[in-house]
Amino acid sequence: MIKAVINGKEAEVKKDSTLAEIISLYKLNPERVVAEVNGNVLTRDKYADTLVNNGDKVELINFVGGG
Amino acid sequence: MNIFVNEKERTVEKGATAFEVRSFFKADADVVILNGHLIGTDMPLKNGDKISLIKKGEIPPADELESLLVSRHTPGVHDKMKKARIAVAGLGGLGSNIAMSLARMGVGDMLLVDYDVVEPSNINRQQYFVDQIGMKKTDALRVSLERINPYASYTYKDVFLTEENTADIFKDYDVIIEAIDKAETKAMIIRECAAKCRESFIIGASGLAGYADTSVISVRFAGRMAIVGDFVNEAKPGQGLMAPRVAVAANMQANLAVRYILGDLQEVKK
Incomplete structure (x- = not known):
């Protein structure tokens, strides 16, 4: 296990977890999420091959409809 | 003197x-x-x-x-707003209200993007009028913005935003405001712009449906992004979208753009 900070809270996740797996772990729909890792927002094609490392700061912003 | x-x-x-x-x-x-x-x-x-x-x-x-026209502005504000380049993605409840407020602020250069036409269900919250039903939103909004501030440059794009065209359309703007209805498109636009337009300040919105207390609408900052909303109240069967709450969120987005242009935002620097 490694420790990352996800949405401001320390969280233990499996070593070599991808961003796609973290999004799924938090029960979020990847199409409705903006994910930022250490200050960089990633396009959706990067979710499956971006590894979350020990100490990484991850922000997952979920969008709901309405405008 | x-x-x-x-x-x-x-x-x-x-x-x-x-x-x-x-x-x-x-x-x-x-x-x-x-x-x-x-x-x-x-x-x-x-x-x-x-x-x-x-x-x-x-x-x-x-x-x-x-x-x-701007004599009630705080002194010094208009000169900076006139030099600002601000883009609005989507001209519905959020975007039409944002555009009206920013035109009143005297923003010098605005890009306004929407592919749709005005239809009757828009008018309970969007800045269009019954006699504009059937018009392209870009054409209908043009009429209003010219009446509010004819001293600005407005560019209108009647296009559908996709992962392929979004970053290219918005890349030259100081501020890019996401003002879309559909959750997947909101997230897509913010991902594309935040990842590829790295000098820009990106403002989005999530959670503004219904008529819950407006004081729960807040701003979440991350990187060069600010997202306005309660993050919970989505538009869905049984929960509609109505003028007061949509306009509150829209004007919070517009005010974030103003604060950024004025260099007054602590969380995101120009």
């Missing part, structure tokens, strides 16, 4: 008062605005003060109109 009367620099005697200046330059003015504030009693002036004199019912000369 030197002061500005309806934006023109004038030399007046030291110690002159606002009402003395009115008597001299425009005795019949019934609105006197000093440094952005409407005054009802006379006040002494100091060097550099800006005074606007307006006669109600009179159409001012063309060279004075622009400054009078």
Whole structure:
């Protein structure tokens, strides 16, 4: 296990977890999420091959409809 | 000392008062605005003060109109807004309200993007009118923005935003505001712009449906993004989208853009 900070809270996740797996772990729909890792927002094609490392700061912003 | 009367620099005697200046330059003015504030009693002036004199019912000369339109702005704001380049993605409930507010602020260069037409269900929250049903939103909004501030440059794009075209369309703008209805498209636009337009400040919105208390609508900052909303109340069967709450969120987005342009935002620097 490694420790990352996800949405401001320390969280233990499996070593070599991808961003796609973290999004799924938090029960979020990847199409409705903006994910930022250490200050960089990633396009959706990067979710499956971006590894979350020990100490990484991850922000997952979920969008709901309405405008 | 030197002061500005309806934006023109004038030399007046030291110690002159606002009402003395009115008597001299425009005795019949019934609105006197000093440094952005409407005054009802006379006040002494100091060097550099800006005074606007307006006669109600009179159409001012063309060279004075622009400054009078923003005479209630806080001094110094309009010069910065006029240099700003701001893009709005989606011209529905959020985007049409954002565009109206930013036109009133005097933003100098705006990009307005939407592919859709005005239809009856829009009008409960969007800045369109019954006689505009069937018009392209870009064409309908153009009419209103020109009536509010004809001294700005507006670019209208009637396109559907995709992962392929989004970053290219918005890349040259200081501020990019996401103002879309559908959750997947909101997230896509913010991902594409935040990942590829890295100098821009990105403002989105999530959670503004229904009629819950507006005080729960907040701002979440991350990187060069700010997202406005309660993050919970989504548009869905049984929960509609209505003017007051949508306009609150839209104007919070617009105010974030203003604060960023003025260099007043602590969380995201210009």
